[in-house]
Amino acid sequence: MTHIAIADQEPHLHHPKTFIGKYIWSQDHKVIAIQYASTAIFVGLVALLLSVLMRLQLGYPETFEFINPNVYLQYVTMHGMIMVIYLLTALLLGGFGNYLIPLMVGTRDMVFPYLNMLSYWFYLLSVIILMASFFVPGGPTGAGWTLYPPQAITEGTPGAGVGIIMMLASLAVFIVAFTMGGLNYVTTILQARTRGMTLMRMPLSIWGIFIATVLGLFAFPALLVSAIMMLFDTVVGTSFFMPAILSLGEPLQHEGGSPILFQHLFWFFGHPEVYIVALPAFGMVSDVLSVHARKNIFGYRMMVWAIVIIGGLSFVVWAHHMYVSGMNPYFGFFFATTTLIIAVPTAIKVYNWVLTLWRGDIHLTVPMLFAIGFIFTFTHGGLSGLFLGNVVVDLPLSDTFFVVAHFHMVMGVSPIMVLFAAIYHWFPLISGKQLHTGLGKLHFWGTFLGTYAIYLPMHYLGFLGVPRRYYALGEASFIPESAHALNEDITIAAIIVALFQIVFIINVIWTLRSGPKSERNPWGAASLEWQTPDVPPKHGNWGDELPVVHRWAYDYSVPGVEEDFIPQNVPDSEVPGHPEHPEFKPKDSREED
Amino acid sequence: MKWFGFLSDKPWLPIPAGSAPELTGPAQVPAPKIALGALLGVISVFFLLIFVTFITRSQYEDFQALAGEPWQPFSDTWRLWINTAVLLAASVFMHRAVQKVRQNPSEAPLGWLAGGALAAVLFLILQVSVWQFLMRLGYGVSANPANSYFYMLTGLHGLHLIGGLVALGRVFLQLSSDRSRRDITTAIEGCALYWHYLFILWLVLFFILTRTPDTYAFIAAACGLG
């Protein structure tokens, strides 16, 4: 088999000599991935802290002096926005996307390394603007992460002056960063795959990241449009979204605008955003399940199709967030139908994950535990989505804690279970060291059981009708005393979950400093990223020769073959036990389709 | 259709004799072309969404189109036609640059590129003068949504053109260093494509921004946005 010499299809790799060139102004996708991931995890911890503060207020509404209604709404808003955009999107695509794409498709770097570097620096700039808004007069915006006008830019909302402008500016910069990264990911996957890596041989992680990036490229413009138009409304005084209204009794100069127009734009971005987060998670969890069950992913083609179909459908369901927004009620028929249809491909994915484990050889490693935990939490969160997607059921439940519980199960806890699975799974590749298993299991149990203790009861607060985004419930005839007690319990569970994350941080720091060196491919994974000549891979990833791919990424436990996995870059003739192997002695014939 | 073909591949089966994906990489379309194609797609979605909001907003009662009655600024659009001609010239210069570099890759078509850049700059200056013209007539940014959209859309179009000029500036820098000629050809082709795209986008903007209320009502009805 011929290998390709470097010169053939090499991008111009920029090999820096200095420390700053290597680790700060780096154009190496792996360094950029780590920069993205560390920044995202840092802001994620800020958002985690904000959520604890929020829970303190909800659990003990009359205790904490520094939490007034202003700062409470600011916590709510910043927690939501950071988690959805600056943590999940950035970590899944900027972090894992950046790290895995070149390694998994067998190239030396992204096709535009310089643009990739710029992408990170723009992302960092957006984070700095966002964090700076905590320190401006009036503080950050407290309009809720949905930033609905008119309230987002009128006086009765915290941060309606400088805070909202900084938020919109930060989002605009983030979108520029995402577009630079996204063009890179898409082009790299389409154009820079190594020989033999057909699209249908790509691991599902890459499929998930690929479709999510495409969704992002076409959905983020909607957010950018709404941000720009709202900036015009608040800075220049135009009336795109602003009708003639009063603000705290004073008439404003706006006239004729439509707040619902903003909601359409926002959710045209906002719903695909759910899948921008979910699809990479779907992909990565598929790979983790397959590796640790020593079994090919069940129904690979169906999994790819489901990703593509979900991605397509995600653009025609947005108004299910707007059933009670005052839009034309006849839209409800259409959007309820499309929303429930999307449940079918999603359910297929769940079945196939479980069927991957079925008749597998399940190693209950830490990544596997998180992956199994994901199946459970995602099933729960996905099913509660069927309530909210069905327009009439949404009426009593929308804007209550049921919604909060649902989206935290489905796009908070579930992707984060996958992120942890992915971190534990790929940590040996990234650092050459394996995270401590005992601490990992402790972290898993605390996170898995703790989050369920938070969100299962929260659904029932929603059924009661407890509204979300309330600083304090006060007295309402339909809310029993026990609901307040339940809120306290949820707060305690939330604090416990937050504390368990310290276990994770300790594990990472301890492992990096003094953990033992890991094996090259400790899980026996078949996909390409584990087959680099050096672990962790060096700049350029593949040494002298790019790998050539001979099979899909899921040849685990192939009948007749001695090892329980065949790496993607090993040809049949080099597989002991394979009929094409020179020393092959037929025992029992391999099943042929 | 090709997509349906390979999406139904069964990657776990042995490769049938005669086809060996191991020997072929993916199609060798240059990466910048794929990326530029995707970027133009993204920009199109961006402007399309603004157009959708524009048509929706045009059906609210307070919307006063910039054309239709004789006293309105764009009932006579000669200024915009001049700008269109300038931008068309920029596009033509860029096209000539591509032809030149394809004929003779060893010689950089600096003159044509500079022409394309200067015409683009002139277009931007003329656009600003249109803004001043509107301001003088009292058509401020926030006075009416039609004005707001005019300033916003032309501003965003101008920003994209400035972005193009930055990219073109990088090409100039590359020409002064000794990179391989193939890169340069691709880069010039990319810039030219972007220039043509922005010209067509300008034509769309021109068309949409200067219609009469009746036309807006017709478009809105046709798109179901009324």
Add this chain to the structure above:
Amino acid sequence: MVIAVVLLALVVFTVIVHLASPWWLTPLASNWGSIDSTIEISFWVTGVVFVAVNLFLAWVVWRYRHTNKHKAHYEPENKPLEGGLTLVTAIGVAAMLTPGLIVWANIVNVPEDAQVAEAIGQQWQWTYRFPGDDGELGSADARHVTVNNPFGLNPEDPTGQDDVLINSHRIHLPVDESVKLYLRSTDVLHNFAVPQFRIKMDLVPGTETHQWFEPSRTGTFDILCEELCGIAHYTMRGQVVVEERAAFDDWLARFPTFAETQRQPQIDLAAGEQLFTSCAGCHGQDGAGNPDQNAPNLTALTPDYMARQLRYYRDGIRGTHREDTAGQQMAAIAQSLFSGESPGADQRNLLAYIDQLPDVDSPATIDGDPKRGRRVYEPCAACHGVNAEGRPMLSAPQLAGQADWYLRRQLEHFSLGWRGEHPEDQYGTQMQLMTRTIKSPERLENLLAYLSSL
């Protein structure tokens, strides 16, 4: 191994929590039982899937855990199995969607004979409007809103003149009659939600939305705003009182029509001055109040605010708590105050006289740190103004210049539930909730020191 047991336990736990949960939909009070039925169906379908998938998962994890004795099965896909599961899922989805869409059709189609009413939202209170005899609501717009026309009705529109304006957070509705409730906002997005009625809808400024329902039992139900509408969102409460038709008619008859609210009556300041002599004993000749007599500074208050408080005192809405001695005193005075032939005119004259008295600043009597108090005041500023000057359009009284000992007492009374507890007290719930943001006596003193410094 453990994980399999835990998954099994979690499934059992979830089912038990669901079956035993005391937290469930509040008892229905409208015609929308069909929504509850759809929820029930959704629960059965999703519940079966949840239990089946996760029990199977638990079994699989236990059965196929790594043992060194078996190798994983090799099976890339299984089309009949995947196809079958897809079909079953599609049937389950259809079983939920179909009833959902049928019920939605009922929600979308408002019955022709529905009674019309309107709920108006503003930051952060509810008011209502009923059509007069013509059965039609007049046009309205935020641009028409003034202090004298808080509902923003179009003064030129003849159909609006007989509209009945309910300047209260409580709306009454007749039982067993369908209502088409129009929803209108004068400032930002709000949401009209009554959990017992099941349905809800946003109020969108610049346009009018609606919802319809038929209250099915009498009682009093809370209205919540469920669209984040600013800092006091959580205090934006109202109530629906569902009662028999006759009681409803009596209630509605007590409210003025739009035309009646627009009349400008004659003011007689001399008569007001005459009446004021009985107030001056406690509140002082200059109206500046007197701590020894528990009398607040009247010059800091607007006629609207005083009129509302006098009504509350008279009607037993304020000054009824047995610990509120000063309030009881004032309630007694208010009841005997206007004994003349036209009490309405007397009250107008008196309040007009007080209104033209020169403003007097009350001296500070409480030690506190005004700098820290400024931070405590932050959430109050939205309604009472950045300089505590009050916002008459929001019915929020001026706090700057008011006697600090009086403010302290009122804030304490609100937080203790001695004031604002009566269901008819329009801003009572709001103030009770807001005073809880003060949270400690030191912060209260700092707040009062800050207010005195303004």
